[in-house]
Amino acid sequence: MERAAALxxxxxxxxxxxxxxxxxIAPVEQDGAIRYLPAVDPDSxxxxxxxxxxxxxxxxxxxxxxxxxxxxxxxxxxxxxxYPARRKMWTSTRSExxxxxxxxEAEWTPTAFFGVRPCDLAAIEKQDAILxxxxxxxxDYAHRRENALIVVxxxxxxxxxxFCASMNTGxxxxxxxxxxxxELGAEADHRFLVEAxxxxxxxxxxxxxxxxxxxDKDAAHAATNAAAASQIRVMPENVAAGxxxxxxxxxxxxVAKRCLNCANCTMACPTxxxxxxxxxxxxxxxxxxxxxxxxxxxxxxxxYIHGGAVRTSSMSRYRQWMTHKLSSWHDxxxxxxxxxxxxxxxxxxxxIDIVAEAETLMAQPED
Amino acid sequence: MRDSAEPHTAIADPMLPIAMRVSxxxxxxxxxxxxxxxxxxxxxxAFAPGQFNMLYAFGVGEAAISISGDPARTGELLHTIRDVGxxxxxxxxxxxxxxxxxxxxxxxxxPVDSEHDRHLLFVAGGxxxxxxRPAIYRALATRHRxxxxxxxxxxxxxxxxxxxxxxAGWTASHALRLNITVDHxxxxxTGSVGVVTTEFARALAGIDPAKVSAYLCGPEIMMRFxxxxxxxxxxxxxxxxxxxxxxxxxxxxxxGHCQFGPDFVCKDGPVFRHDEIARRxxxxxx
Numbered sequence: 001m002e003r004a005a006a007l008x009x010x011x012x013x014x015x016x017x018x019x020x021x022x023x024x025i026a027p028v029e030q031d032g033a034i035r036y037l038p039a040v041d042p043d044s045x046x047x048x049x050x051x052x053x054x055x056x057x058x059x060x061x062x063x064x065x066x067x068x069x070x071x072x073x074x075x076x077x078x079x080x081x082x083y084p085a086r087r088k089m090w091t092s093t094r095s096e097x098x099x100x101x102x103x104x105e106a107e108w109t110p111t112a113f114f115g116v117r118p119c120d121l122a123a124i125e126k127q128d129a130i131l132x133x134x135x136x137x138x139x140d141y142a143h144r145r146e147n148a149l150i151v152v153x154x155x156x157x158x159x160x161x162x163f164c165a166s167m168n169t170g171x172x173x174x175x176x177x178x179x180x181x182x183e184l185g186a187e188a189d190h191r192f193l194v195e196a197x198x199x200x201x202x203x204x205x206x207x208x209x210x211x212x213x214x215x216d217k218d219a220a221h222a223a224t225n226a227a228a229a230s231q232i233r234v235m236p237e238n239v240a241a242g243x244x245x246x247x248x249x250x251x252x253x254x255v256a257k258r259c260l261n262c263a264n265c266t267m268a269c270p271t272x273x274x275x276x277x278x279x280x281x282x283x284x285x286x287x288x289x290x291x292x293x294x295x296x297x298x299x300x301x302x303x304y305i306h307g308g309a310v311r312t313s314s315m316s317r318y319r320q321w322m323t324h325k326l327s328s329w330h331d332x333x334x335x336x337x338x339x340x341x342x343x344x345x346x347x348x349x350x351x352i353d354i355v356a357e358a359e360t361l362m363a364q365p366e367d
Numbered sequence: 368m369r370d371s372a373e374p375h376t377a378i379a380d381p382m383l384p385i386a387m388r389v390s391x392x393x394x395x396x397x398x399x400x401x402x403x404x405x406x407x408x409x410x411x412x413a414f415a416p417g418q419f420n421m422l423y424a425f426g427v428g429e430a431a432i433s434i435s436g437d438p439a440r441t442g443e444l445l446h447t448i449r450d451v452g453x454x455x456x457x458x459x460x461x462x463x464x465x466x467x468x469x470x471x472x473x474x475x476x477x478p479v480d481s482e483h484d485r486h487l488l489f490v491a492g493g494x495x496x497x498x499x500r501p502a503i504y505r506a507l508a509t510r511h512r513x514x515x516x517x518x519x520x521x522x523x524x525x526x527x528x529x530x531x532x533x534x535a536g537w538t539a540s541h542a543l544r545l546n547i548t549v550d551h552x553x554x555x556x557t558g559s560v561g562v563v564t565t566e567f568a569r570a571l572a573g574i575d576p577a578k579v580s581a582y583l584c585g586p587e588i589m590m591r592f593x594x595x596x597x598x599x600x601x602x603x604x605x606x607x608x609x610x611x612x613x614x615x616x617x618x619x620x621x622x623g624h625c626q627f628g629p630d631f632v633c634k635d636g637p638v639f640r641h642d643e644i645a646r647r648x649x650x651x652x653x
Contacts, residue, residue: 090383094425098407098466099386135634136381136619247650274623277616281426288426295622302624305614306451316652324626331629 004212005194005205010068010181011042013151013194014114016204018042022112022149025081027074032060034074036081039114046071053159053342056351066190069183072159073117073341077270078124081113082144083131089277089290106140112149116177118170119162119341121152123270125176129333130273149200152177156184156223161342163233163355169339172224179204182220193220233355235326235340236362243327243358245366247319255357256315258350263296265344265352266321271337272296297321326358381619384423384468387412387444389461395447395529399494400459401435404444404467411441412469415476416501417610417638421618422446423468424457431615431633432458433498434472438505444469447497447529473618475638477502477608482513482580485606488570489518490563490593492585496520496529498610498637499584507542514578516543517570521563521585523550546570563589564596576601583609591648594641607641628653 007013017024018040026039029046039045050063051071063070092101116124124145131141155162155171164170173180178201182193193216196202236242266272276295281288295302297320303310311317329337338354345353391403406412414420414434423429430452436445450459461467479487479502487506491499496518506516518537522528528547538545546566548559559566563585571579579602583590590609598604613625613632625632628647630639647653 092384092423092425092468094466098388099384099425099468101384101386101468103380103383131621134620136621138382138621139380247653273621275616276622276624277429279426279428285426295616295624297623297626303614305612306449306455310613311652313652320626320653328626328629332631 004196004217005208006210006212006216007192007194007208008190010045010183010192012208013179013181013204014039014042014045016207017112017114017149017151020204021110023109024112024114026114027071029060033058034060034071035076036074036078036113036115050157051159053161053346054351055161055345055353056348058346064186066187067183069115069153069181070157072155072157072162073120073343075268075343075347077268077341077343078113078116078120079127079270079273081111082124082148083127083138083141083273085294087140087292089292092288092290094286103139106143108144108147110147110149111144112151114151115153116150117155117341118152118173119164119167119339120270121150121173121176122164122167122169122339123341124150126271126333126335126337126339127273129335149178149204150176151201152180152197154180154182154220154224155227156182158227158231159342159346160232161345162231162340163235163342164340165228165231166234166237167336167338167340170224171227172221177201182223184216184219184223191216193217233342233353235338235355236358239358239362240327240330240336242362243323246361246364247323248367249361249364251361251364252315252319254360255352256313256318258352259298259314259318260349261298261300261314261317262349263298264347264349265354266296266298267294268343268347269325270341270343271325271339274302297324322354322357325354381470381473382617384421384429384470386466387469389463389465389467390443391463392461396527398450398459399447399529400450401445401447402458402461402467403436404446404469405442412444412472413441414438414444414472414501416479416505417477417498418472418474419498419618419637420444420446420469420471420473421615422448422458423470424454424461425466425468427457428454429468429470429616430454430458431473431618433610433637435497435500436504438501439508447494449494470618473633475636477582477610477638479505480509482606484512484514485578485580486515486574487513487517488579488581488597488602489516490521490581490583490585491518491529492521492563492589492593493523493527494529495583495585495589495610499582500530502582503543507537510542515574517546518543519546519548519563519566519570521548521550521566521589525549525552525556525558544570563593567596567600571600577603579606581607583607587612587648594645594648598641604642604645605640608638609641609644610637611639611644612637
């Protein structure tokens with residue numbers, strides 16, 4: 001567990017994971033974005049690339065060609081792997097004996113998530129609380145999660161949209177990972193601190209020989225501290241209680257005028273977990289599948305009950321999303337539903353900034 | 368298929384329906400049907416008054432439907448369903464011998480046993496009597512433990528009254544006091560006309576409101592104004608419960624659809640104590 005190594009290249013960690021038998025999902029540049037995809041080749045890491053993320057914009061650019069991990073979060077989050085956008089829940093057949101229901105067999109091999117950012121690790125832990133550790137669990141999520149090895153990459157750089165420091169989720173993960181990498185220094189001092197956070201992580205690192213020094217560990221803290229210090233967005237501290245006290249503020253209508261109700265924020269959000277179900281039948285009509293698919297509280301049908309939707313206005317849907325994320329999540333799961341990854345800011349087509357909206361609302365009088 | 372006849376209370380896999388057989392189906396109103404369901408292995412299906420099941424019409428989909436039968440009769444499930452959409456419509460077209468998928472029971476329940484020695488007041492609007500009926504059965508089973516039992520029943524018109532045969536039976540046997548009011552009626556109707564709140568004064572005449580426990584179920588606006596009216600008469604907001612309705616897909620708090628402020632109606636409700644949700648009832652589109 002105490003194992004910490006220093007490397008001058010991150011690829012041996014990837015190779016060790018592949019050798020240990022893990023399927024590895026890692027950052028890969030594709031279609032102008034960093035995506036998390038199965039990595040068969042350690043050379044596929046997007047070395048030297050950085051992301052410019054601002055409200056309504058995401059662009060990859062060339063960064064320091066010698067640095068490996070200066071981009072931050074992908075448009076996609078790890079929920080795409082742990083809680084896929086579309087997943088068969090069960091199959092039902094109708095025969096002379098009546099109806100029968102069967103779950104599909106689990107199809108998930110031990111998988112290493114390489115390149116989980118601290119905010120995304122926090123997001124996984126938030127989804128664990130809902131989908132795995134509550135009174136009822138999603139068995140498919142639990143199975144995937146229990147067979148996932150997490151390799152965190154601590155953030156030495158923040159994007160403009162990052163506000164993890166104010167959500168206490170980054171830029172340095174303290175625990176919850178199996179392995180953590182920090183990219184240190186530049187040029188001659190350029191190296192990686194590799195720390196094991198679990199027995200499984202330590203086993204993977206067994207073959208890496210050079211032990212890390214105290215100076216390496218200090219440098220790692222300095223790198224993440226610098227990333228934290230560079231963040232310009234700060235979520236108001238008392239936002240959970242503050243929003244609850246301002247549910248009728250006219251400013252909700254103001255943001256609703258800009259919001260397109262496109263649901264991008266909820267798809268990009270690493271903690272949003274809402275889902276719908278769809279039923280599909282084959283042509284005989286005797287076989288039907290139930291699918292779980294991602295849903296969004298921005299969809300007008302989301303709150304549909306006979307007679308119509310509960311939340312018909314754009315205002316009410318934005319309010320539902322934001323108050324759930326920042327306020328009622330505390331009531332439900334004991335913590336904020338936001339990890340400060342900034343995806344909803346970058347991927348909002350009109351650049352709505354959840355931090356700015358929270359600040360605006362908090363400046364309003366209480367209901 | 369279960370291999371032993373244990374009660375279906377501990378939900379082994381709450382996402383996977385079990386097949387149940389329709390043993391009887393009958394029409395209650397023009398667009399309302401009741402189904403009697405039995406397990407295929409004969410195992411009992413225990414539930415608490417106010418809980419609901421997710422009923423799955425094969426190939427069509429699933430809907431949350433309250434359980435409307437007697438909780439003491441665990442050998443069968445009764446569901447009363449109004450045809451308001453594709454799934455509920457398919458459920459109302461089921462016939463004896465057909466099978467239906469069932470997940471449940473889910474959710475919170477009407478507290479009845481905790482209210483001994485008090486005056487029970489059930490306020491039902493339209494189909495709202497269906498989720499209340501299990502609580503009425505439970506109360507009537509230990510009738511002597513309660514100071515009184517009153518049912519105020521509101522409906523659009525006399526021909527929209529749910530379970531009229533049962534209302535007549537309860538009245539004839541003096542099991543409970545019944546106040547019926549309708550929104551509109553023809554000249555043959557000699558009873559009350561108006562919303563349920565207009566019946567409160569008559570129903571509570573001679574009753575100490577501090578000793579009333581009220582259970583409201585019906586359209587949200589009826590429950591909201593009903594609870595306000597009772598509170599104005601002195602009934603404690605901590606002694607009123609109502610059953611909320613929201614969109615539901617999973618029924619176990621994972622899909623997010625039924626959120627009502629901080630609560631998931633499927634697992635924190637559907638039965639809520641009024642004081643816990645009173646503010647939210649006044650907010651639009653919450």
